[in-house]
Amino acid sequence: MLFNSYAFIFIFLPISFGIYFYLNHLRLTTAAKGSLVFASLFFYSWWNVLYLPLLLGSMLFNFIIGKSLSEAKRVRPKILLIIGIVGNLALLGYFKYADFFIANVNVLLGEDALPMLNLALPLAISFFTFQQIAYLVDSYKGETNEYDFLNYAVFVTFFPQLIAGPIVHHKEMMPQFASRWNKVKNYRNIALGLFIFSMGLFKKVVIADTFAVWATNGFDKAEVLTFFEAWATSLSYTFQLYFDFSGYTDMAIGAALLFNIKLPINFNSPYKALNIQDFWRRWHITLSRFLRDYVYIPLGGSRTGSFRTHANLFATFLLGGLWHGAGWTFIIWGALHGLAMVLHRIWSKLGIVLWKPLAWLVTFMFINMTWVFFRATSFEDAWKVLKGMSGASGVVLPNVLANRLSFLKNHGVEFGGFVENIQGDFSIPFWILGALVLVLGFKNTNEKLVAFNFNLWSAIFVALTFSFGILSLTKVSEFLYFNF
Amino acid sequence: MSSKKWLKLWVLIFSISILLVALFNYKIDSLGLVAKKGYLDLAAKALANGKIISGLNNFDERLFRKKIIENINYEIEWIAIGSSRTMQLRKRMFLKKDVGFQNYSVSGASLEDYMALIQAHYNKFNSYPQNIILGIDPWIFNRHNGQNRFLTLEDEYNQFLSILGHDNKKQHESTNNYKKLFSVEYFIENLKFVKNNFDSGLKGFEIVTSIDIDTQLREPDGSIQYPLKSRFPDSNEVKKSAIQYTKGSVYSLERFDRINNKKLFNHFVKFLQQNKITVYFYLPPYNPYTYDILVEKKEYQIINEVELFLSSLANKYNIKIIGSYNPHKYGFTNEDFFDGMHSLDSVYIILFKDLIAI
Numbered sequence: 001m002l003f004n005s006y007a008f009i010f011i012f013l014p015i016s017f018g019i020y021f022y023l024n025h026l027r028l029t030t031a032a033k034g035s036l037v038f039a040s041l042f043f044y045s046w047w048n049v050l051y052l053p054l055l056l057g058s059m060l061f062n063f064i065i066g067k068s069l070s071e072a073k074r075v076r077p078k079i080l081l082i083i084g085i086v087g088n089l090a091l092l093g094y095f096k097y098a099d100f101f102i103a104n105v106n107v108l109l110g111e112d113a114l115p116m117l118n119l120a121l122p123l124a125i126s127f128f129t130f131q132q133i134a135y136l137v138d139s140y141k142g143e144t145n146e147y148d149f150l151n152y153a154v155f156v157t158f159f160p161q162l163i164a165g166p167i168v169h170h171k172e173m174m175p176q177f178a179s180r181w182n183k184v185k186n187y188r189n190i191a192l193g194l195f196i197f198s199m200g201l202f203k204k205v206v207i208a209d210t211f212a213v214w215a216t217n218g219f220d221k222a223e224v225l226t227f228f229e230a231w232a233t234s235l236s237y238t239f240q241l242y243f244d245f246s247g248y249t250d251m252a253i254g255a256a257l258l259f260n261i262k263l264p265i266n267f268n269s270p271y272k273a274l275n276i277q278d279f280w281r282r283w284h285i286t287l288s289r290f291l292r293d294y295v296y297i298p299l300g301g302s303r304t305g306s307f308r309t310h311a312n313l314f315a316t317f318l319l320g321g322l323w324h325g326a327g328w329t330f331i332i333w334g335a336l337h338g339l340a341m342v343l344h345r346i347w348s349k350l351g352i353v354l355w356k357p358l359a360w361l362v363t364f365m366f367i368n369m370t371w372v373f374f375r376a377t378s379f380e381d382a383w384k385v386l387k388g389m390s391g392a393s394g395v396v397l398p399n400v401l402a403n404r405l406s407f408l409k410n411h412g413v414e415f416g417g418f419v420e421n422i423q424g425d426f427s428i429p430f431w432i433l434g435a436l437v438l439v440l441g442f443k444n445t446n447e448k449l450v451a452f453n454f455n456l457w458s459a460i461f462v463a464l465t466f467s468f469g470i471l472s473l474t475k476v477s478e479f480l481y482f483n484f
Numbered sequence: 485m486s487s488k489k490w491l492k493l494w495v496l497i498f499s500i501s502i503l504l505v506a507l508f509n510y511k512i513d514s515l516g517l518v519a520k521k522g523y524l525d526l527a528a529k530a531l532a533n534g535k536i537i538s539g540l541n542n543f544d545e546r547l548f549r550k551k552i553i554e555n556i557n558y559e560i561e562w563i564a565i566g567s568s569r570t571m572q573l574r575k576r577m578f579l580k581k582d583v584g585f586q587n588y589s590v591s592g593a594s595l596e597d598y599m600a601l602i603q604a605h606y607n608k609f610n611s612y613p614q615n616i617i618l619g620i621d622p623w624i625f626n627r628h629n630g631q632n633r634f635l636t637l638e639d640e641y642n643q644f645l646s647i648l649g650h651d652n653k654k655q656h657e658s659t660n661n662y663k664k665l666f667s668v669e670y671f672i673e674n675l676k677f678v679k680n681n682f683d684s685g686l687k688g689f690e691i692v693t694s695i696d697i698d699t700q701l702r703e704p705d706g707s708i709q710y711p712l713k714s715r716f717p718d719s720n721e722v723k724k725s726a727i728q729y730t731k732g733s734v735y736s737l738e739r740f741d742r743i744n745n746k747k748l749f750n751h752f753v754k755f756l757q758q759n760k761i762t763v764y765f766y767l768p769p770y771n772p773y774t775y776d777i778l779v780e781k782k783e784y785q786i787i788n789e790v791e792l793f794l795s796s797l798a799n800k801y802n803i804k805i806i807g808s809y810n811p812h813k814y815g816f817t818n819e820d821f822f823d824g825m826h827s828l829d830s831v832y833i834i835l836f837k838d839l840i841a842i
Binding site for chain 1: 485486487488489490491493494495496497498501502505663664666667668669670671728731738
């Protein structure tokens, strides 16, 4: 079930909300929690019920290990932790990376050396695996005290964050589910939840889905991209991904807030970043937090000298790239970001400070160009876009400029449909400009949430934004982060 | 303001705004999706009664075709079904005056459209036409053709499939037209319609008496007349657009891997013949510039492969093939086209001359 579907908004969400609070109202709190787990499993099964046993099995496995880690010391905890982590990584590795591994072996040994498994990636496996690895590590450190499977099931499956994050910690969720105050309908939270959900819906269905058309045409359909087409393609994807993921996160936070649950912030205006480190503190914050706490620091973090620090940083980003997808383009993307982080660290140590607009431009352009690898399904496609962006595939200006700028013809510039290969039109520059203004010139939804005013204007604004989102639902589209 | 009061206000504004949009969409209904007696019904009725129609823009062609079929009150012996590449086939090009003919072509027609429209015909007349010209585009056999506009006629398609004895394994999303009432896209479409047709009292179409006017027309036999720029094109511009056409993604031919729908198509043709229908395959030629570039490219082998497949099928079932994707076979030049894939009337006249002899 998609957040941006009639079924979710008008049927699933109101029913699960109503049942949860009604049962709590009757003081049947365990049943209420059970209803939330059932609703979440139903939500998950709506996509493909075949993966439900996998989710349940993974939950049971981690719950048993986690419980043993927290309460008993009969078995050496370190061995238990290793078993738990290896179990999780084996599951993720099998479904997500087995075919990638086989394909690479076949490249080395010959086309049919190993048969492909052709496994379909179970939905949300990357998210629920990471979340549970974090739980095991926290249990090992003695930071959890969870003995109840139902509570654990709520923590893992809570539907607003199950499919695409944010990646939450046990310790930040369980006290909220346990709180007596959170079991009562809270009109303020409902209103704020609706506000943030509406913003997310609008970002997704109105903005991201508009950019999606040009990005898809540019990356997947066009054979050649001229200069403006290539830039329109890469920028379209840059904004599609931003508004898609940020929209999803807003909707998740909003839906959770209806249940009085505050999910952690996952987005903090990342395109306002002035350097790559700043970007990663703002983009997919909960993933960065996970990678920092469970990969970078265990590797030694910055405690073991400058070379090791840089190597750890690079390795963490390489893994981050691989987590996003089993493909060399993702690895390249991760490596480029890792390299940029290392360079930024060296740069900062040298005390070089760039003029802020220049720093923003360098950062944004780097992110925009590296998203090309993130989005392209092959190196050929990535090369096609980057080549176009460099101008090596020609420059075509709009026909309307042909008379005024005819002298450019002598320099190889052509006139015609300047975004024809991506089936675009003159609205593209305005959309890109508009998106830039939105991401740079306005406070983000989290900031707006803090300063929210309950007045007539906010009611009109939120209701119209929500209406516009609902009225744009006729073309239902999936979220990008569902693939990771 | 308390949050509870704010929520009540929110619900009120949300409900009013949604209702207003739905009411506006219902009232205007420029695509004729929900209204029972909308302008599309009137246009269909006029066409079925022998009038020439102008001013129809951006509407659901499948729905319109169905409405035309439902309004026809004379016997139809010949029908043609294809895409926009078959739309200019007119009765006067190859048939006598007293023979009933309708061109049922719809943009981007796929195999599902053929079946659905033949079923719509059957539902109206309780019989099949005696002759069917199938304008066949290569994309019909490309499983990645992205064509799903037939869903407007999904009921008819499913009906035909079950008559053929095929289960419809594809599960399609409901095509409930009432959803469109709650659509901002449809709202914008309706706003445009109001803007463009305000002066004519929101009629949506005009009845004209001659085809010699510079606009897109529908003739009573279902064929289309393009504006004069396309009827009398500048050949240099055509050449440019024909070459340009091969540079981007080629309409519905992308990601072709193998001929799809072979079995179903075979079964379909056999069914038509079993019902005493004479079937003709019409292979609309491409502009020579477009054709020469496309057939050189590996990814567009579909063009050659489909022609070979249709030839062998035609041999097997003794079906006459009219035309060829290859324009050189008939000596067509750039001057016979108005873009990379659409020919002028001259091409139809030459190709369908052969049919008269039958």
